[in-house]
Amino acid sequence: MSLTGISANRLELLQIAEAVAREKSIDKEIVIEAIEEAIQKGARSRYGAEHDIRVHIDPKTGETTIKRVITVIPDDLVYEAEDSEEGPSEPMGSRRLREALAADKDAFVGKTYEEVLPPFEFGRVQTQMARQVVTGKVREAERERQFEEFKDRVGEIVNGVVKRVEYGNTVVDLGRGEGIMRRDQSIPRENFNIGDRIRCYIYDVRRETKGPQIMLSRAHGGFMAKLFAQEVPEVYDGVIEIRAVARDPGSRAKMAVVSNDSSIDPVGACVGMRGSRVQAVVAELQGEKIDIIQWNPDEATFIVNALAPAEVSKVVMDEEDERVEVVVPDEQLSLAIGRRGQNVRLASQLTGWQIDIMTESQESERRQKQFAETTVLFQEALDVDEVIAQLLATEGFVSVEDVAYVEPHEIAAIEGFDEDTADELQARARDFLDKEAAAQDARRVELGVEDAVLEIEGVTLPMAVALGEGEVKSVEDLAGLVPDDLRGWFENKDGERVREPGILETFALSPEDAEALIMRARIVMGWIEAPPEPEYEPEFESEGLDNPEDLDLAVAEGEAQDA
Numbered sequence: 001m002s003l004t005g006i007s008a009n010r011l012e013l014l015q016i017a018e019a020v021a022r023e024k025s026i027d028k029e030i031v032i033e034a035i036e037e038a039i040q041k042g043a044r045s046r047y048g049a050e051h052d053i054r055v056h057i058d059p060k061t062g063e064t065t066i067k068r069v070i071t072v073i074p075d076d077l078v079y080e081a082e083d084s085e086e087g088p089s090e091p092m093g094s095r096r097l098r099e100a101l102a103a104d105k106d107a108f109v110g111k112t113y114e115e116v117l118p119p120f121e122f123g124r125v126q127t128q129m130a131r132q133v134v135t136g137k138v139r140e141a142e143r144e145r146q147f148e149e150f151k152d153r154v155g156e157i158v159n160g161v162v163k164r165v166e167y168g169n170t171v172v173d174l175g176r177g178e179g180i181m182r183r184d185q186s187i188p189r190e191n192f193n194i195g196d197r198i199r200c201y202i203y204d205v206r207r208e209t210k211g212p213q214i215m216l217s218r219a220h221g222g223f224m225a226k227l228f229a230q231e232v233p234e235v236y237d238g239v240i241e242i243r244a245v246a247r248d249p250g251s252r253a254k255m256a257v258v259s260n261d262s263s264i265d266p267v268g269a270c271v272g273m274r275g276s277r278v279q280a281v282v283a284e285l286q287g288e289k290i291d292i293i294q295w296n297p298d299e300a301t302f303i304v305n306a307l308a309p310a311e312v313s314k315v316v317m318d319e320e321d322e323r324v325e326v327v328v329p330d331e332q333l334s335l336a337i338g339r340r341g342q343n344v345r346l347a348s349q350l351t352g353w354q355i356d357i358m359t360e361s362q363e364s365e366r367r368q369k370q371f372a373e374t375t376v377l378f379q380e381a382l383d384v385d386e387v388i389a390q391l392l393a394t395e396g397f398v399s400v401e402d403v404a405y406v407e408p409h410e411i412a413a414i415e416g417f418d419e420d421t422a423d424e425l426q427a428r429a430r431d432f433l434d435k436e437a438a439a440q441d442a443r444r445v446e447l448g449v450e451d452a453v454l455e456i457e458g459v460t461l462p463m464a465v466a467l468g469e470g471e472v473k474s475v476e477d478l479a480g481l482v483p484d485d486l487r488g489w490f491e492n493k494d495g496e497r498v499r500e501p502g503i504l505e506t507f508a509l510s511p512e513d514a515e516a517l518i519m520r521a522r523i524v525m526g527w528i529e530a531p532p533e534p535e536y537e538p539e540f541e542s543e544g545l546d547n548p549e550d551l552d553l554a555v556a557e558g559e560a561q562d563a
Helices: 010-024 028-047 097-103 124-153 221-231 266-271 273-284 299-306 330-337 339-351 360-382 386-394 400-405 408-412 419-447 461-469 475-479 483-487 511-525 548-562
Strands: 052-057 064-073 094-096 112-116 157-166 169-173 178-181 197-208 211-217 240-248 252-259 289-294 314-318 323-328 354-359 488-493 496-501
Touching: 010 028, 028 052, 028 064, 028 124, 064 097, 094 097, 124 197, 124 211, 157 178, 157 221, 169 197, 178 197, 197 221, 221 240, 221 252, 221 273, 240 266, 240 339, 252 266, 252 299, 252 339, 266 273, 266 289, 273 289, 289 299, 299 314, 299 323, 299 339, 323 330, 323 360, 330 339, 330 354, 339 354, 354 360, 360 386, 360 400, 360 419, 400 419, 408 419, 419 461, 475 511, 483 488, 483 511
Parallel strands: 064 094, 178 211, 252 289, 323 354
Antiparallel strands: 052 064, 064 112, 157 169, 157 197, 169 178, 197 211, 240 252, 314 323, 488 496
């Protein structure tokens, strides 16, 4: 844009503003405001920075008006400029009241005077400064326009042209903006050249100092979901929902779908006649193999479906840790795990559960080992022979506590047992537990664990011993821990996810229980305040009574009726 002087043709000035606005896709008013600011800076440079100069360009005629505005201020006003080191100075475009009264007897504080200044020619420095002002304003407006336009398009697929490729990152021209696809968001082994047309998924739009960053991806799970929405009308219409997507970009993916119409098979609809629909998506994803599975509200069934094509014999779920143990036939192990663990990893991502795979033979060996260990435990603790110990283990008793504290009839109901046998076994079990508790308490004292630790709600004697072995010997020591210290945590070592055991690892504490123990210790130490006890408020729900006053009124009415 050329601004050699404000005496330029008025129509030409408007034409320049319209051309810039059209080219940058911004409002013409923004360009005119930028030109006004540029002229204002040039005028202040010419007439003096102490003047309050204002510029107005008529958007219809292009006529430019330059005014100097003077404001009357009190005589005793002390003003100190923030950026000045020279002390007090006068506000820009101001005049003291006594000076104003000398020229105008009607002057008062706050009154303004306007003086129209003559047009002037821009010098070289002023022209350069004006160009910088207009360029900066236009660029800022263009960035804001791009952000406003794309911020609501997150989750859409857009078409663009590759503008340049820098260190594996691809810059894409989207027509009214530029997006960037970083290396980790592109499909491996997929290369683009300048000028190539490309389809990408907008997964984020960020406002940054250098302008809005439109983040693009072809590896995002949402990209595959949107491709299916374009190819499958039922997905686009919402009849079929894509509940979850897990991808190993360029290699394999799993997608869980569910139908809101019982007459429509969601998997078949996504596959299409002879695989036509899924093949169109596969072609766009560079041959990525896609497993389409049926989503199920029952999480165990969903996990079984997610491990397809492997067959599953048994599923054992640990909801507290969101871990699931899956048993598969021996010959299905490699299929369930997949090449380099791909199948089980994608299934885990799809379902949100940590999946552990075990063969039927491994599960059988573990079950036999547990049975043998439980049998030996009962033989030693209850002083019984192997047959009785095996009968107890077969009936589902797994610990001495189970035997000691169940209802006697549950033991007497075992074939070959009677009530006397049950009473004797429970007496032996309780005697064993008492001796064990005494030994554990002695061990606790030997380890130096304070009695106060046992007084913390939820801390048992075996826990106190385990805490002592973990060098946690006082309430203060316990209060200074975090839940992972008690439960254990995972670390990445040499590229592998390794579990570090916690102090109370063997007690299978939930995250909430571990945190509760630590918080109770902190309350005892006085580090935090105990939460207030919830006040008991009786509920008055019968016959629509919402409060005590209603109840009193109902009672009074009842007494009146009885009278």
